[in-house]
Structure formats: C-alpha cells, structure tokens
Amino acid sequence: MLLSSARVKAGESVLVHGASGGVGLATCQIARAYGLKVLGTAGTEEGQKIVLQNGAHEVFNHREVNYIDKIKKSVGEKGIDVIIEMLANVNLSNDLNLLSFGGRVIVVGSRGPIEINPRATMMKESRIVGVTLFASTKEEFQQFAAALQAGMEIGWLKPVIGSQYPLEKAAQAHEDIIRGNRPAGKMVLLL
Structure with a gap:
C-alpha cells in the first residue's frame, strides 16, 4: 500500500x-x-x-x-x-x-x-x-511477497507476534479483534 x-x-x-x-x-x-x-x-x-x-x-x-x-x-x-x-x-x-x-x-x-x-x-x-x-494480481502479489521477504532477510522487517490462539479458538480470536482485547502485534492461529 x-x-x-x-x-x-x-x-x-x-x-x-x-x-x-x-x-x-x-x-x-x-x-x-x-x-x-x-x-x-x-x-x-x-x-x-x-x-x-x-x-x-x-x-x-x-x-x-x-x-x-x-x-x-x-x-x-x-x-x-x-x-x-x-x-x-x-x-x-x-x-x-x-x-x-x-x-x-x-x-x-x-x-x-x-x-x-x-x-x-x-x-x-x-x-x-x-x-x-x-x-492484487498474481504478479503484484509476488512482487509484494518478494519485497517483504527481502526486508526480513536484510533485517529491517521483523514481524511482531501478538496474541496466539489454538485453531479451535478462532471464534474467540475474532471476537477479541472486534472488541480490541488483544496485545500489540499480529494475531496468530496455531494448528
């Protein structure tokens, strides 16, 4: 973006x-x-x-x-x-x-x-x-992914993990997003 x-x-x-x-x-x-x-x-x-x-x-x-x-x-x-x-x-x-x-x-x-x-x-x-x-087109998606991958390899892009939920609690994760009850970072569902 x-x-x-x-x-x-x-x-x-x-x-x-x-x-x-x-x-x-x-x-x-x-x-x-x-x-x-x-x-x-x-x-x-x-x-x-x-x-x-x-x-x-x-x-x-x-x-x-x-x-x-x-x-x-x-x-x-x-x-x-x-x-x-x-x-x-x-x-x-x-x-x-x-x-x-x-x-x-x-x-x-x-x-x-x-x-x-x-x-x-x-x-x-x-x-x-x-x-x-x-x-996004497939080509754009590939370009975006390559840029993000390069950022992680170089070290200026470091994903921040926030809340982690087991997959069976996906509904709770969604509710927490809507209500704003979550720590900073990206929410992750675990398999």
Missing part, C-alpha cells in the same frame, strides 16, 4: 492509524526503511512503546480527546503526506484535515459508513484510495 497505492517518496511523512497492530507495525517498519518520517497512533502505553520500537519517530494515543491537535502541532502547517487508515469510519474526516496539499489517505480498514465533506479533498487536491490485498 505504501509503495503501490500511496507512491511514497523518501522524505515524506506518513501517519499510521492503529500502528500497534500487525499491519500497522509492518507499515511503520517499511516506511522507516524507505526514508519516511513515521508517526503512529496506538491506544495503550504498551502499544505506543511497541510502535516506537518498530520505526515510528512519534506516537500519539488515539484514545486521548485532543490527540488530533497534538498531531497537527507536531507536523505544522504542511500537514501529513500519507495516512494509512485502519478505521476509516472513525477517522476519515479528521484524516482529510491533517493532510498536506496533494496528500493521500490509504484506507485499509473500515467498520461502517462515515460522512465527509468533499471540499476537504478539493482544497488540498488530496486523494482517498481504498486497498485490499485480494484485488
């Missing part, structure tokens, strides 16, 4: 909402490896520490009422070049106000609808791009 959908360039800034999850942590690591200024959000102190340990330059607690103001203060007038959005139905409207001119919001996750003002995209000539791995 960073390279193909957002088309990031070294020196740009990226905000990863929900950065303490498996996808968010990998995004922070990849963004840092590609020379981006990385900001993340997490809802717990433990999550914030893990986000900082995995590439973020700064992290904000998205459970604080004024965290958007803190992000604005941190990035200044320019705004953020790319926002990786894990929960668009909650954050998209704020995301559009945080963007720089020509900024991009990459929607990775959403759990429902949201109302936005299209003028927020017009004023900054910004873009909202939805992504899903399932829409």
